[in-house]
Amino acid sequence: MYYVYDVDMTLVESDCAMTPEMADAFRKAMAGKSYFFCSGSALPKMKEQIPADIIENAAGLLPVMGGELWQGDKLAYRRKFVWPEGLREDLEEILANSTYPERTGDHIQDRKTMICFSTVGKAADMPARKRYEAWESEHNERVGFAETLAAKYPALHFSIGGKTSVDISEHGNDKSQALSALREYYGPEPVTFFGDRMYQGGNDYPLAEALKAEDNGNVVVAVQNPEDTLQRLLDMAMAQAS
Numbered sequence: 001m002y003y004v005y006d007v008d009m010t011l012v013e014s015d016c017a018m019t020p021e022m023a024d025a026f027r028k029a030m031a032g033k034s035y036f037f038c039s040g041s042a043l044p045k046m047k048e049q050i051p052a053d054i055i056e057n058a059a060g061l062l063p064v065m066g067g068e069l070w071q072g073d074k075l076a077y078r079r080k081f082v083w084p085e086g087l088r089e090d091l092e093e094i095l096a097n098s099t100y101p102e103r104t105g106d107h108i109q110d111r112k113t114m115i116c117f118s119t120v121g122k123a124a125d126m127p128a129r130k131r132y133e134a135w136e137s138e139h140n141e142r143v144g145f146a147e148t149l150a151a152k153y154p155a156l157h158f159s160i161g162g163k164t165s166v167d168i169s170e171h172g173n174d175k176s177q178a179l180s181a182l183r184e185y186y187g188p189e190p191v192t193f194f195g196d197r198m199y200q201g202g203n204d205y206p207l208a209e210a211l212k213a214e215d216n217g218n219v220v221v222a223v224q225n226p227e228d229t230l231q232r233l234l235d236m237a238m239a240q241a242s
């Protein structure tokens with residue numbers, strides 16, 4: 001059995017580090033088992049959130065929605081975003097024409113597997129972000145240009161990510177990629193997947209559905225929050241010990 005864990009709100013509170021209690025339960029429950037982490041964040045963030053020894057003992061790491069597979073410090077696989085012709089020019093035009101006046105820099109961020117676009121800029125500090133959020137709550141510019149771009153680039157997915165940006169990726173660039181990577185690099189063993197957003201539209205949903213579709217003993221565990229996962233890990237640790 002392979003174990004795959006979502007990170008935010010499954011093992012940790014959003015953007016937070018794992019608590020010592022969770023880490024202790026995790027080590028005991030997963031001793032001798034093959035486990036993986038799959039999160040929307042990039043690798044450095046994942047490493048900030050999870051203790052180093054737990055990262056080192058993982059069979060693999062699947063950051064950026066499983067768009068990358070890391071085995072130790074080695075990048076085994078990375079899905080690369082291919083820029084369609086005209087997209088960069090269109091983003092620059094939207095940036096030039098946005099009626100929001102403040103520009104902080106880092107507006108078109110190429111994250112290799114996806115693009116993150118922001119008119120205020122990813123370099124915005126917290127006060128600048130808040131100013132944009134307040135403006136955007138009345139203007140909704142992101143919905144407008146995301147819809148225009150989606151109509152022009154049907155192979156791409158435009159999602160209103162966070163409070164200041166639009167995430168641009170290729171369709172299928174979701175957590176179901178993690179399963180393709182597992183099957184290609186590890187093998188056909190059943191997978192148990194823990195996540196907090198298994199419902200339709202949630203970021204764990206595509207992987208949950210892909211696992212169910214295999215019909216080979218995969219288990220999908222929808223948790224409520226980290227406390228719920230902690231209880232399940234404590235139960236597994238207890239079963240391990242007996």
Ligand SMILES: [Mg+2]
Pocket residue numbers: 006007008009010195196197
């Ligand atoms: Mg989550």
